[in-house]
Amino acid sequence: MGRLERAAVQQRLTDDREVVTERISAAIREQIPAYASLGETQRRETEAIVTWGVRRLLELWVTDTSLDEADLQRFRGIGAARGTDGRPLFAVLRAYRVAGVETSGLIGEAAADLTIDDALSLNRVMLASLDQLSEALFAGYTSATERLAADRAQVVRDLADDLVTGRQTSAAALKDRSAQLGITLPAALSITVVGSVAGEVTVGEVDGLAAAVAESSDEVLVLSTCRAGQGVLLHSGPIDLTATGQTAARRTCTVADVPLADLPATCTLAATAVRHAPAAAFAGRSLDEADALLVALLRGEPAVDPRTFASAALHPLLGRGQAHLLQGLDAYLSAGSSVEAGRALGLHAQSMRYRLRRARELTGRDLDSPWDHQLLRTACTIRGMDLE
Structure with a gap:
């Protein structure tokens, strides 16, 4: 040849x-x-x-x-x-x-x-x-x-970056890599995306937040990286950024207990919410999964199932023995006032106020907040629709 x-x-x-x-x-x-x-x-x-x-x-x-x-x-x-x-x-x-x-x-x-x-x-x-x-x-x-x-800090940042981009999904490889770093990765991590109203978040700022969180709780594993001008913290338990110097100049969104394989999609969801949610949505607090899902629904991306959003928003009211609270909330959101809602349900005013107060406590939503009101009303509307 x-x-x-x-x-x-x-x-x-x-x-x-x-x-x-x-x-x-x-x-x-x-x-x-x-x-x-x-x-x-x-x-x-x-x-x-x-x-x-x-x-x-x-x-x-x-x-x-x-x-x-x-x-x-x-x-x-x-x-x-x-x-x-x-x-x-x-x-x-x-x-x-x-x-x-x-x-x-x-x-x-x-x-x-x-x-x-x-x-x-x-x-x-x-x-x-x-x-x-x-x-x-x-x-x-x-x-x-x-x-x-x-340079352990950079290697830890590389691991976080690989987790949120989906480049690292093998359980065996993760185990070996974690052992090299002397850490143990749980099966699920919470993710917090941090943005700034003044511009991009720097690597130094994110590292500082991660170090402050780790110092405030020795039991919480924290990995950090930067993606497209936003900070990303992966943590094994709840964190309080306000206790570490978190200010109103930053916007954050936290989604808890995310399986490692779902981190890339969840990071995209949270990052979109931090970047595009209206200022009223933050109101001095961090957005959660329901907030992020609503932003995605309103923007049309990333794609989400409306039922997933409704379940996330109303989850505290979907347990056993909570149906009456969800019924009261739905009636209030539809009627526009507690008086009309109570009348529609045949409830005494005090009973109606009790239901609304418990709904606020369980969901953590303020019915006087335009954003929270919109979120809950959208979720109740979706639950009332036949989406099958």
């Missing part, structure tokens, strides 16, 4: 790249436990690397060349990422060996007239590439682990 024949084999495998990528990825998952437990985001990342790696190897085989500096820089970056996410280096290196064996088999299947010279050339390119990339991966991996020891 000459260069043109090898190029034809390259084209066949390129045209069939989805099957090629899946076959190699499946072999890696089957043979290496660390890759079998990857989350969806990491699996897609691995498949993208496989697709690029096969394409690059074929190019080297056809042209009888070797990896260049740009390739090695990319492998150093991959090694650094693996050092940060806690995937064992031996597993990473073995994944490339498994990929190499599978690629050789695929080339053999695609080239019926493969000669000894072709096989020797492929073997030479494969071994040289594995040697070069192993060195680059090791360098990147070592650099990342050294940085982990030298």
Whole structure:
């Protein structure tokens, strides 16, 4: 086979790249436990690397060349990422060996007239590439682990950033990465997004808030990062930003007990609320999940189920024995006054006032606040609609 024949084999495998990528990825998952437990985001990342790696190897085989500096820089970056996410280096290196064996088999299947010279050339390119990339991966991996020891604050920030962007979803990888940092991540975290009416929130400000929160409660784990000019705090328990110097110049939204896999979507929801909710919604307090869901409904993004919003807004009134309170609140919101609501329900004025007072206490909403009034009325309206 000459260069043109090898190029034809390259084209066949390129045209069939989805099957090629899946076959190699499946072999890696089957043979290496660390890759079998990857989350969806990491699996897609691995498949993208496989697709690029096969394409690059074929190019080297056809042209009888070797990896260049740009390739090695990319492998150093991959090694650094693996050092940060806690995937064992031996597993990473073995994944490339498994990929190499599978690629050789695929080339053999695609080239019926493969000669000894072709096989020797492929073997030479494969071994040289594995040697070069192993060195680059090791360098990147070592650099990342050294940085982990030298700059723990940045590494913790990287972990928080990966959690809120969905780049880190594997339970096994999270366990290894947390162990490196000496922390234990719970199955769910609360998330607080912090914005500023004066402009963007800086990394220093967010780090300061996180440190103040951690100092005020030794039992609460706090991770922090910045996203698009907003601060993000991930915490294992309730926090009080007002006790740490939180001022009215900041807008915040907190959603409690979010499963780790749901953090990216919840972060987007809370960030949208902090950025777009009207000033009256804050009124000296932090927004919660119901507030954020209402902002999303009013804006039309991010997409939310209206029933999810209604349940979040009225949750305290949906338990056993609370139906009469929800009925009283709904009547008040519909009638516009407690007198008319009491008359509609056949209730004494004192009984109506009691129901409204308990509804305020349980929901934490002030019926005299235009925003809270709108939120509760919207939630009650949605509950009364047939959305099936």
